[in-house]
Amino acid sequence: MTDPKLKIYESVDKVVEALAGEFASFASKKEKAGEKIFLALSGGSTPQALFKTLAEKYASRINWRNIHFFWADERCVPPGDPESNYRSANELLLSRVGVPDKNIHRMRGEDSPEEEALRYESVILSIVPLKYNIPRFDWIWLGMGDDGHTASIFPDQLALMYSDRICQTAIHPVTKQKRITLTGKTLNHARRVSFLVTGPAKTEISRIVLKETELRQKYPAAHVRPSEGEVDWYMDEAATGAL
Numbered sequence: 551m552t553d554p555k556l557k558i559y560e561s562v563d564k565v566v567e568a569l570a571g572e573f574a575s576f577a578s579k580k581e582k583a584g585e586k587i588f589l590a591l592s593g594g595s596t597p598q599a600l601f602k603t604l605a606e607k608y609a610s611r612i613n614w615r616n617i618h619f620f621w622a623d624e625r626c627v628p629p630g631d632p633e634s635n636y637r638s639a640n641e642l643l644l645s646r647v648g649v650p651d652k653n654i655h656r657m658r659g660e661d662s663p664e665e666e667a668l669r670y671e672s673v674i675l676s677i678v679p680l681k682y683n684i685p686r687f688d689w690i691w692l693g694m695g696d697d698g699h700t701a702s703i704f705p706d707q708l709a710l711m712y713s714d715r716i717c718q719t720a721i722h723p724v725t726k727q728k729r730i731t732l733t734g735k736t737l738n739h740a741r742r743v744s745f746l747v748t749g750p751a752k753t754e755i756s757r758i759v760l761k762e763t764e765l766r767q768k769y770p771a772a773h774v775r776p777s778e779g780e781v782d783w784y785m786d787e788a789a790t791g792a793l
Contacts (some may be wrong), residue, residue: 552776552780554745554760554775554781555783557782557785559784559786559787562596562599562748562749565596565784566602566603566784568784569602569746570607571696572768573577573604573608573612573689574597574608576688577612577617579712580616581616586618586684587616587688587689588618588620588677588678588685588687589617589618590619590621590687591622592622592623592635592692592693594746596747596780597638598642599692600746601638602643605643605646605647608647612645612647615648615649617649617653617748618677618678619654619733620687621635621655622701622737623720623730623731623732624636624657624659624729625729626730627660627728628659629656629658629659631659631730633752635671636657640654644657646737647759649699653679655673655674655729657670657739659727663728663756666730667717667730668717670686671716671717674736675690675716676717677787685736688740688741689741689742689744691738692737692743692745692771693745693746694745694756695755695756697723697753697769698771698773699770700737700745701731701769702720702730702731703731703734703770704720706772707723707768707785708776709720711733712734714735715764716733717736718730718731719731725736732773738777738779739776739779741779742776742780742782743774743781743782743784744784745785747783747789749788749789750791752789756790759772760783
């Protein structure tokens with residue numbers, strides 16, 4: 551498994567500016583090579599800051615028609631709901647940079663979770679390139695909760711990290727809200743996975759997940775280590791105090 555690379559910046563703004571710049575360079579290289587990009591997004595405050603930066607600074611510098619957008623997870627709510635990961639990405643980025651509708655592959659949180667997990671799995675398998683018959687995303691952007699969860703894989707549902715499925719349902723352990731999530735099999739087959747982790751609330755869990763060899767095993771974020779790809783953590787100094 552690939553060990554994570556830490557990329558630490560002084561503020562949230564610097565974190566998202568760094569990742570946005572790297573993504574723009576990557577997008578340019580893929581376009582010149584005549585290759586599409588298959589990207590999976592996550593929700594959360596730091597990804598939202600990234601979406602804003604991309605829309606404000608890179609709307610005309612990236613060929614957005616060359617990118618297919620997917621989601622790492624979604625709450626089982628309608629697309630217009632304030633909790634929808636799709637809604638935030640669409641409002642802050644997709645609708646502002648001219649991404650074609652055919653390139654936006656959202657999880658339908660308004661549908662039956664079990665049926666939607668199967669449908670979304672089939673969509674991914676039909677669009678994303680396969681390697682060893684497993685979808686191989688070019689890049690997946692993830693966050694981490696202060697409980698160590700990532701996507702919608704929570705510590706009490708760690709089996710989702712090792713499921714044979716591409717996409718499955720999950721349940722938030724506190725609110726009991728149903729979710730749809732990519733499984734660990736899919737996350738760990740990506741060419742690249744980037745965590746965006748910021749703020750002092752993430753300090754202790756970051757230390758455990760990144761440094762405590764035994765303790766970290768019960769936290770899903772620690773299990774994201776692509777077998778044939780790379781994983782990096784974009785962090786601000788506030789989140790790295792215990793490292």
